[in-house]
Amino acid sequence: DQQVKQNSPSLSVQEGRISILNCDYTNSMFDYFLWYKKYPAEGPTFLISISSIKDKNEDGRFTVFLNKSAKHLSLHIVPSQPGDSAVYFCAASEPNTGKLIFGQGTTLQVKP
C-alpha cells in the first residue's frame, strides 16, 4: 500500500508557463514534506520542503502548497525553464522515525 502517490507519471509544459506537480498521501501523521529533483544517472537534489504546520512555502520560482484536509501537496514552478526538465519526487517524513516515504516520481518536460 503506497502511502505517498504521484498519480501523473509525466507532465509537459511550455517554457515560461507554470508547472504544477501533484502529490497525495494517506497518513495524516506525516509532519514534514519535501520535493526532490532528479536528473538521469544522478542522485536526487533537495528542492524545497514544508512543515505540516504551514500551508505554503516559497523559494524563488518554486512554491509548495500543502492542503492537510485533502492530504495533498503540490509544487508550482513559475516560470518553467527547459533546465527544469527532470523527474520530481515528493516525499513525506514518517513521524517518530524521520524516515522519508517517496512517491513514484513525475517526469517534467519543459519545451522551449
Next chain:
Amino acid sequence: SQTIHQWPATLVQPVGSPLSLECTVEGTSNPNLYWYRQAAGRGLQLLFYSVGIGQISSEVPQNLSASRPQDRQFILSSKKLLLSDSGFYLCAWSAIWASGRNEQFFGPGTRLTVL
C-alpha cells in the same frame, strides 16, 4: 560543507558474484545514513538505514545487507547477486532527526547491472 561520495559509479557483475558498494560522508558527524534503490521506471525504495555505528535497520527482505563500520561510512553488500538486484543504488545522509525537519541529501548513485 557536507559532501557524500559513492563508488563505483557503474558496475556490471555476473549473477552469483559478490557485491560491495561504499558510501562516505564528509563534513558532518553522527549522520543518519540510508541506502535506497531505484528500479527502472520506479520510485525510491528504502533498503536500509542507520542511526549509528553498527546499528542497521532493514526495510525490506532481500538479498542484500548493510554495514556501518565507521561513523561516516556505509556499505551495501551481497554474497551472491541476483538478476533482480539490478538498479540504481543511492546513499543518503541526514542530520539526526528532529521533529519538523528531515532533509536527506543524496550521493551520485551507483548503476548496478547484473547479467
